[in-house]
Amino acid sequence: MAKPTIKELLAMAPQEQSVEVLGWVRNRRGSKQVAFITVNDGSTIHNIQVVVDLNQIPEEQLKDVHTGASVRVLGKLVPSQGSGQAVEVQAQEIEVLGPADPEKYPFQPKKHSLEFVRENAHLRARTTTFGAVFRIRHHVSYAIHKFFHEEGFFYVHSPIITASDAEGAGAMFRVTTLDPKNPPLTEDGEVNFKEDFFERPTNLTVSGQLEAELMALGLGRVYTFGPTFRAENSNTTRHLAEFWMIEPEAAFYDIHDNMDLAERFVKYVIRHVLEHCADDLAFLEKRLLDEEKSKKQEERSPMPLIEKLNFVVENAFERLTYTEAIDILLQSKPHKKNQFQFPVSWGIDLQAEHERYLVEKHFKKPVILTDYPKEIKAFYMKQNDDGKTVRAMDVLFPGIGEIIGGSQREEDYDKLKRRMEEVGISTEEMWWYLDTRRFGSVPHSGFGLGLERFVQFITGMGNIRDVIPFPRTPGNAEF
RNA sequence: UCCUCAGUAGCUCAGCUGGUUAGAGCACCUGACUGUUAAUCAGGGGGUCGCUGGUUCGAGCCCAGCCUGAGGAGCCA
Numbered sequence: 411m412a413k414p415t416i417k418e419l420l421a422m423a424p425q426e427q428s429v430e431v432l433g434w435v436r437n438r439r440g441s442k443q444v445a446f447i448t449v450n451d452g453s454t455i456h457n458i459q460v461v462v463d464l465n466q467i468p469e470e471q472l473k474d475v476h477t478g479a480s481v482r483v484l485g486k487l488v489p490s491q492g493s494g495q496a497v498e499v500q501a502q503e504i505e506v507l508g509p510a511d512p513e514k515y516p517f518q519p520k521k522h523s524l525e526f527v528r529e530n531a532h533l534r535a536r537t538t539t540f541g542a543v544f545r546i547r548h549h550v551s552y553a554i555h556k557f558f559h560e561e562g563f564f565y566v567h568s569p570i571i572t573a574s575d576a577e578g579a580g581a582m583f584r585v586t587t588l589d590p591k592n593p594p595l596t597e598d599g600e601v602n603f604k605e606d607f608f609e610r611p612t613n614l615t616v617s618g619q620l621e622a623e624l625m626a627l628g629l630g631r632v633y634t635f636g637p638t639f640r641a642e643n644s645n646t647t648r649h650l651a652e653f654w655m656i657e658p659e660a661a662f663y664d665i666h667d668n669m670d671l672a673e674r675f676v677k678y679v680i681r682h683v684l685e686h687c688a689d690d691l692a693f694l695e696k697r698l699l700d701e702e703k704s705k706k707q708e709e710r711s712p713m714p715l716i717e718k719l720n721f722v723v724e725n726a727f728e729r730l731t732y733t734e735a736i737d738i739l740l741q742s743k744p745h746k747k748n749q750f751q752f753p754v755s756w757g758i759d760l761q762a763e764h765e766r767y768l769v770e771k772h773f774k775k776p777v778i779l780t781d782y783p784k785e786i787k788a789f790y791m792k793q794n795d796d797g798k799t800v801r802a803m804d805v806l807f808p809g810i811g812e813i814i815g816g817s818q819r820e821e822d823y824d825k826l827k828r829r830m831e832e833v834g835i836s837t838e839e840m841w842w843y844l845d846t847r848r849f850g851s852v853p854h855s856g857f858g859l860g861l862e863r864f865v866q867f868i869t870g871m872g873n874i875r876d877v878i879p880f881p882r883t884p885g886n887a888e889f
Numbered sequence: 890u891c892c893u894c895a896g897u898a899g900c901u902c903a904g905c906u907g908g909u910u911a912g913a914g915c916a917c918c919u920g921a922c923u924g925u926u927a928a929u930c931a932g933g934g935g936g937u938c939g940c941u942g943g944u945u946c947g948a949g950c951c952c953a954g955c956c957u958g959a960g961g962a963g964c965c966a
Contacts, residue, residue, distance in 0.1 A: 437926085439925055439926075440924080441921090441923065441928090441929095442922060442923080443922085444923070444924055444925075445925090446925050446928085448926080459925090459926080490924095492924060495926085512899095512916075513899075513916090514899080515899090516899070516900080518916050519927050520915055521900095521901080523901075525958065525959065528958095581964090638966080640964085642963095642964055642965075643890055644890095644964060646960090646964095647959095647960080648965085648966080655966065751962085761963090762961095811966095813966075814966080815965080860966030861966085873960095874966095
């Protein structure tokens with residue numbers, strides 16, 4: 411039999427059978443006669459209680475049993491005499507595999523601030539909160555693959571190193587093997603990338619979308635799921651320099667198919683987590699409620715975490731155009747009372763305060779905005795007949811803002827080429843992208859979803875650095 | 890990058906208008922306790938008050954610069 415995890419041990423019927431417990435000590439307490447050790451192995455949020463009769467187990471075996479130590483316990487699985495758990499392990503032998511000096515181990519059996527735990531990111535998988543978050547992150551990732559597979563989408567691996575710097579999605583990390591102190595120069599005194607590894611400038615990808623489009627125009631329905639890099643100097647609770655993005659792309663999908671897909675997708679994944687991570691969600695919900703006790707009434711969430719997730723699953727997303735959204739904002743109280751920091755008018759890029767008003771105050775549910783002015787959106791989006799707007803769609807969520815950004819793509823070769831020239835994107839370097847519109851072009855659509863923002867929404871974690879194991883942010887790449 | 894706030898024991902924090910030897914809870918160590926649930930009770934050890942400079946008879950507290958962190962904004966997913 412495979413070694414049972416604590417999750418499996420807790421589910422067994424206690425019949426005084428011999429069991430082995432492997433895990434990390436969370437806490438130890440007790441009296442002269444008996445000691446209680448709570449052990450966790452990460453398989454579940456629940457701990458198993460090991461009971462030690464001090465008349466039978468030599469003191470020597472217990473002296474290194476401190477919070478943080480790893481242990482192997484041999485014992486019998488019995489019904490618990492205490493009220494906090496159904497089963498427990500009556501210890502017969504305890505071995506400390508790796509001691510943890512209690513003077514130096516950073517975590518204690520008490521509540522720590524997220525800032526402190528974040529500074530100990532190398533050990534934080536051992537905490538209750540982060541165990542729950544990372545188990546949920548796994549289930550989210552699994553449900554994403556499951557959803558797309560069931561919908562007939564193929565998982566494609568887009569490149570991480572790209573030569574294209576035309577995607578316009580922000581500052582990029584240069585990839586080079588040149589000596590930074592002494593790079594080869596051209597006659598003009600510029601760095602000569604002809605001598606670099608790829609014989610041209612290359613960067614880490616900021617999006618797999620363009621490659622996903624190439625694959626979709628052949629495989630039909632595809633999605634990417636991989637790391638993405640942005641060298642922006644962003645210091646917020648919603649930005650990372652390295653994050654994971656999911657980008658489906660589907661041939662013969664128009665903007666409405668795209669919206670339907672996005673809504674189905676989000677609901678499917680949340681439903682999966684509700685079904686499979688109930689214990690972790692319950693803990694995170696309680697944690698959030700405790701945290702919010704110290705906040706003002708108006709800053710508290712309108713509903714508890716699980717209720718919020720059910721609400722998203724059960725209600726249709728509100729769909730409206732950018733133009734309709736601007737009208738609502740122009741009619742709104744904050745606009746009339748001059749309370750928006752950024753004034754509202756048709757053509758502006760919506761600010762966080764505007765999106766929050768629409769999602770949190772006006773509709774009180776997820777919102778999909780479409781048909782944005784072309785000036786504030788990317789070159790590849792399909793142009794509407796009005797000549798002013800493009801078939802973009804942004805899905806806005808309460809608390810975190812834009813969680814999905816997508817569009818129907820411009821499939822018309824001439825329109826796409828003209829737009830690229832207008833905004834100054836090299837049609838020569840992007841010949842391969844334009845080629846898909848020269849040969850057998852079809853309407854197609856797709857979107858990008860930031861995995862971490864999604865996990866933030868599902869777990870209720872306020873800071874994006876707490877939903878990725880080892881966050882990369884400006885000035886921060888330890889661990 | 891900009892704005893705001895914060896930095897006191899391993900952790901969470903208190904420290905009055907500048908005044909003598911800087912405090913509490915938790916953790917740790919010692920002891921007590923027949924089954925605990927972040928156990929409880931008694932005692933003990935533990936501090937470069939972020940760093941540098943300044944004002945002052947005297948600075949944890951006031952001033953300047955810097956460092957680090959958090960929240961908000963921009964950029965976006």
